[in-house]
Structure formats: structure tokens, C-alpha cells
Amino acid sequence: MLIGGRSRRMGESKAALFLDRIVAAARPVFEEVIAVQRCGGDPAHGVRTIFEEPHEDEGAVFGLVRALQDARGRCFVLAVDYPAITSEVLAFVRDRGGVPVWNGQPQPLCAVWDAEALPRIERRIAAGALDLHGLLEQEMIPESELRARFRGEPLSNVNTPEELRAVMAKDFSHLDETGGISMVHVGAKKSTQREAVAAATVRMSPATLQKLMEHALPKGDVLTTAKVAGVLAAKQTPTLIPLAHPLALDSVDITFDLDPTAGTIELHAIVRCEGKTGVEMEAMTACAVAALTIYDMCKSAEKGIVIEGLQLIRKSGGKSGVWER
Secondary structure (H helix, E strand, O other): OEEEOOOOOOOHHHHHHHHHHHHHHHOOOOOOOEEEEEOOOOOOOOOEEEEEOOOOOOOOHHHHHHHHHOOOOEEEEEOOOOOEOOHHHHHHHHHHOOOOEEOOEEOOOEEEEEHHHHHHHHHHHHOOOOOHHHHHHHHOOOHHHHHHHOOOOOOEOOOOHHHHHHHHHHOOOOEOOOOOEOOOOOOOOOOEEEEEEEEEEEEOOHHHHHHHHOOOOOOOOHHHHHHHHHHHHHHOHHHHOOOOOOOOEEEEEEEEEEEOOOOEEEEEEEEEEEEOOOOHHHHHHHHHHHHHHHHHHHOOOOOOOEEEEEEEEEEEOOOOOOEEO
């Protein structure tokens, strides 16, 4: 995996921020991440950096060449202008082995390339052909085919500070234009019915679970206390999660499924409201605090209790509709 980047028309701190985000998104997807930078730039954080020599003729194609010169076989090259991407998008492009489209335009520098293409690209450069779209048309696949294969990819290409602000509002909605955090503006959203279901597992010895079921633990009724704690936690989510919005919750329901043989308690938290933003964080917070309360109520009997598998199971409502694990 090779990343090419440059900081032109953007501040160094902003460029570093985006490059760091690209590297973070690439790490779970690729075995190796390499940054390609202009000579004189700062090395990327935490990954190997190779430097591209300056050229008399400007052209992003030179970054592609420098990346392919260092490549071993097939490689994924992401360059230039710091596109706003996610791990899911990188995995999509890696698996499909194609070229994504940003704002209706094919992007040949965000593609799976083969180092064998290097001689042909160098011949094009020697002939003065520095246009990337022409390179795409001749060396990869026709644009018409590309558009048919990749429609509506959730990518944004950032070239100017104005485009950056638009991307921040859409793709990195919890960052302001300086890279600092900010709460998402939801005033323009429509209120819809929202629901989220979260789950977690508390694992203990069967003996401890038996004491819990018999109300034989010193602190008393464990599950009733945990349920109350989970409901209170859901209502307090905005005070615990910095960028969560205060919501008027319609209901919070927490259920427990006990397995005496395995010594486990499966928790489910269901939260509902009518609002402009989802209740996923409320459901997960409720589940987490209810599980922690079980631990607190049982720790006198067993210190090695484990809380595991905290996750969102289902959400509905809003623009994105239904998501289910």
C-alpha cells in the first residue's frame, strides 16, 4: 500500500491531519502502508516515507511513478490532495481492484496499480502526456466502463480550503475547519422515529451467578440495580460522550438473559425517541453501565468477572434507515 500526498493549497497542519487519517484508515486494510511525499516535506507519522524529487513540469502523475518505483507487484496508490476516505472505502477499492469516482470524476490516483505499468507511464511522460484522465483511458479501463461500475461512491476530493470545509461538514462532521472537534449541527434535519438496540455479555463463574440469582450477594438485588443504572446512563449520555446531543428519550428498556451453566448474563438495551439524531450511543451507554453495575454488585464474590462484546445490534430511523448486524 503506497500513499502519495502533497500539501499544496492547504496548511501543513491540515495536510498532516488528513495524511494521518488516511494512514489510520489504511492500516486495517493493507499489510504495508508507505507514504510518498515531496522532497522537503515532513515524513508521515508511524509509516515509512519515500520522497519524490521536484519536477520542472508539475503533475500528479510523478507521484504515481515514484510510488510504483518502490512498489512490489500490485499496489494501491492513494494520491493527491488528501481525499477524505474511510477504511470501508479502501477495502472496497482493494477488493474490487478498480478506480473510484469522486464528484462524478474518475480518480486514477486512487486505484490498484501494477508495477508492470511503470514503463508505459514513463513513456507517456517522456512524450509530454501528463494528464491523468488520459492515462486512465489508455492504461486502465475506459471512463464509460468506469462510470458504469462505480456509481455514487462516498468519496470527496479536497483541493481547496473551501472544499475542505464542505468535506468537514459532511464526512468529518466532528471536526471544524482547523481540525478541532465540534458538535454536529442537526438543526436542519427532520425528526424521525429512532430506535437502537445494543448488547453486551457479563461472564462470571456459575457459582457467582447462582448467588446473584438467589439474591445472596451483599449488595442486594443485582439485576434491578443494573437496570436502573442503565436507564439513568442512557439519559446521561450527553454528559459522558462529549459530542452526543441531548435527546428527549421516549423509552429505555434493559433485559437480561441468564445462562446458569455458562455463568453468563446477556444484556440488551433498547432505546427509542423521536428526534433529529440517532440513539445508538444511548443504547450502548445504557448497556455498558448496566454491565459495569453488575460487576460492581458482584465483585465481592469474584474479581475476575469479564465484560465483553459491547456492540450495536440494530438501529432504525433517520436518513440512513435500518442497519442490522
